[in-house]
Amino acid sequence: MDASRKSSDGTAINILDSSKSTKAATEAAQHGGGGGRKGVAIFDFILRLCAIAPALAASATMGTTAETLPFFTPLFQFQAQYNDIPTFTFFVITNAIVAGYLFLSLPFSIVCIVRPHALGLRLLLLILDTVMMAFTAAAASAAAAIVYLAHSGNPSANWAPICQQFNNFCKSVSGAVVGSFITAVLLVFLVLLSAVALRKH
Template sequence: MRTGDSTTVDVPESSAVPKGKATVVTVAKQKGGWKRGVAIFDFILRLGAIVAALAAASTMGTSGETLPFFTQFFQFQANYNDLPTFQFFVIAMAIVAGYLVLSLPFSIVSIVRPHAIGPRLLLLILDTVALTLNTSAAAAAAAIVYLAHNGNSNTNWLAICQQFGGFCQKVSGAVVASFVSVVVFIFLILLSALAIRRV
């Protein structure tokens, strides 16, 4: 339209994406990117927890020492089979490691579909159960390792680590590895809760 010396040009509004919808799409993409990053970190932590749990189970399962001085009738040896607590530890850590391996596909689904609540909720519940089993096994084994190192004069528990140094070193390492997986589980649960939370 022309009026005098001034020219006015009418420019139609872009009808491709309405203003309100564009804002919603941008916010959704930002949320999806953030949740995808959390899911990738979750997957990496699970791999680390698998290594820690397998290391704990295998180290405890192969712990054993026989003292060099023995006779035909007497042998002084220490083995994880001698204590039911250590047997429980090996079984529990093997279960935890197996669960972590089976949870990897659900973690991958959370990476591919970061907005999906179902896999996240399932992982949150199962991680809590696995954390409970892991903590109980680690705490029980830690109590026996403490007695092996320090003994208890009130109950006539003798400290055996002066004689069985190699055995005590291995079982102590297994307990440390199990507590590492406990810490990783705590982070996994926090990440799942954070991803489920609707922002």
Template sequence: MMKSDDNGSIDVESSAESKGKEPLIGNGKEKPNKLKKIMGVVDFVLRLAAIIAALAAAATMGTSDETATFFTQVFRIEASYDDVPTFTFFVIAMAIVAGYLVLSLMFSVITIIRPNFAIARILLFIFDIVVLALAAASAAAAAAIVYLAHNGNRNTNWQAICQQFGHFCQKVSGAVVTSFVAVVLLMLLVLLSGFNFILKKK
């Protein structure tokens, strides 16, 4: 901003003084930041990887089923994921996580196109934390049941079943491992959002 005094001299004020400080939350109209765009692309890729991991975990657990025969095929015992409520919760939770991540891709694209549009980042940050808690809880609960299936518990007379249902245990174990991959990816997404807010403050 320019001012003139009585002597005809011109005083040029700095743009920072004339405009004041920039708001903490951007409106998406500021000059695009290259680093924020790169972070937006990384966010999108991580979400795609987390979708694949969550869907793989849900599908693997949801198709875990095995029938074992005893005493020359006279007795048949079936083991399925829906026999264990924890595994049923696992499948539902992983499906919810995958569904959320698919919907969040739209907001992730917005953060790439408009890097300073903080509202989208705040929404992603909040819901990512909620979904991370859900994924971690279901993965941990399922991991505990898988441990019992492999090792049993002598104190409570819970017998290990993986000797009779090896294929079933292999599938549920793979589903749990894959779910923890999704949990790690969600943690990276939350950390990435937090780092982006630090850049915004600076």
């Protein structure tokens, strides 16, 4: 509350209560911190939009990859498909799940923009982003190992490279792996953003 006193000439002088000024300073500090968290939340939303595209493209590219060598008869053909290798099947499923998760997480990211002090929701996104990042990195790394063998083979194990014959197949799966690694990197940034937002609390 405000206190007042009169000077010697009768003029009233208002004295601002110190508790009110302290409260105003605290509200101003909170408003400034909320603005910083809101900026982080907006950047988080943009990154999620950007991460959906490479994850979906990686899953779709790998899932539609197939090549048949043209110089064999219809009764005797060599064909390469993604589902011939369980690692590539895991890759397709994982990236599809990650793309779906990123899409479903967009409304939660919007809530974090509107309510930058929502600590529980930010913590939930941090945990789920970390899980998805681990799955994406595992799928991309496993697929990258298979792609390397397809390109280079392994003389010690008598595994011949197949990319000399299935050139288009190898190009497609290599591009899908690159897209998955891009998604993993973007998820790393999402985890870091969530950690920064939580640290500001």
